[in-house]
Amino acid sequence: MYTEEDVRRLKWxxxxxxxxxxxxxxxxxxxxxxDLDEADQDRFVKLLACEDTDLFVWLMEREEPADPDLQRIVRIILDRVQPAKD
Structure with a gap:
């Protein structure tokens, strides 16, 4: 479980x-x-440890991470900001 202090650090x-x-x-x-379950929170923390260049290409959907955990959290982030496709 992540404390408020942990979340402040993650925000930074x-x-x-x-x-x-x-x-x-x-x-x-x-x-x-x-609001994420703990496993997805852990995935986000893992994602933050990645290089910015990798993060950029993943989040701009130019490539997918090889790691399934990172694929999942990238998709969660993108689904949150992209409008639903009809």
Missing amino acids: QSRRGMLELDVLFVPFVEEAFS
Whole structure:
């Protein structure tokens, strides 16, 4: 279980200095992280440990992560910000 202090740290770590990542990660931590189950929270923490260049290509959907855990959390983030397709 992640404490409020943990979430504050994650919010800080979500500020990557690359606008495309910041606009996805910071609101995600603020608005959605606490609602994730613990396994998905752990996946998000794992995602934050990745290199910005990898994060960028994954979140811009140019490539998919090889790791299924990272694939899942990337999809959760993208589904949250992309409108549903009819």
